[in-house]
Amino acid sequence: MAFTIPTRKVKKDFFLQKKVYIAPDVKHSDEEERFLAIGEGPKNKLIVVAFTFRNISNKKLIRPISARFMNKKEVQKYEKTFKKNKNR
Numbered sequence: 001m002a003f004t005i006p007t008r009k010v011k012k013d014f015f016l017q018k019k020v021y022i023a024p025d026v027k028h029s030d031e032e033e034r035f036l037a038i039g040e041g042p043k044n045k046l047i048v049v050a051f052t053f054r055n056i057s058n059k060k061l062i063r064p065i066s067a068r069f070m071n072k073k074e075v076q077k078y079e080k081t082f083k084k085n086k087n088r
Contacts, residue, residue: 010041014049015062025050034065038078046070046078 014020020039028034034052041047050065070078 010047010067014039014041014047014067038070041069046075048074 015037017039020037022035022037025034025036028050032052034050037049037051039047039049046069047067048070049067052063052065054061054063
């Protein structure tokens, strides 16, 4: 199965968009606090990014751990959840 990974520019631009959903990544936060972010990438493809924060030179920076386009099953779950929450 072939898949593509978002480019560095796509990952950078990802956090600059208006609609990015961010939640704690409790499952993978044993050694450091991690987060998951979901949003749209190029051509409206959904992307999930795992990241943490780093303090460097008194600046809080985002450090991506992984980034990938969501698979069909994840997209369906996202759309189902998003539509349910949008109606509230």
